[in-house]
């Protein structure tokens with residue numbers, strides 16, 4: 667059986683969303699629409715353009731080298747059937763010791779019984795919406811209302827290091843380039859980072875538009 671999946675992008679390596687060099691998988695479509703979200707390009711719903719099987723095949727060349735997989739979005743739990751099948755497939759392919767981290771804009775209570783259905787497939791979950799005016803003092807999270815859940819023994823081993831305050835070393839991005847030349851960044855920016863970047867580039871005659879500029883008022 668073929669499972670459709672609406673996908674934003676896959677990239678490797680991503681070094682800012684979990685330990686090591688990771689495969690990043692971004693789902694397309696999020697109805698939560700947190701003000702200030704830096705992934706506004708993933709909000710719009712679109713027809714599923716790939717299947718879970720195709721995504722799994724595309725990961726094959728990467729899995730031996732990758733330290734783990736991070737699934738984000740968009741909102742992965744809004745494509746729950748595809749997420750479940752993808753997790754099963756990745757888990758079958760991943761070597762022991764390599765983990766799966768998933769981001770969701772829903773709280774753990776809102777995810778409810780769905781977490782039971784995929785028990786054991788996610789090692790660590792970061793849950794909750796981005797709240798622009800909340801404090802941001804912890805690594806891997808955009809706002810302090812979000813929660814890091816260590817769901818498996820592997821998750822506890824690999825992610826307990828992130829149960830601490832955010833350090834200067836956490837202030838970094840992956841700069842990534844799509845095939846069409848669109849540049850984008852993965853990571854957890856601090857408030858004002860894009861404005862600093864915009865000012866620094868403007869001094870050099872370079873202007874850019876963020877996805878928040880383009881989408882948050884739509």
Ligand code: SF4
Pocket residue numbers: 696697698699700703704705706708739740741770771772795796
């Ligand atoms: S932060 Fe996450 S949950 Fe919130 S709008 Fe952006 S993609 Fe959706």
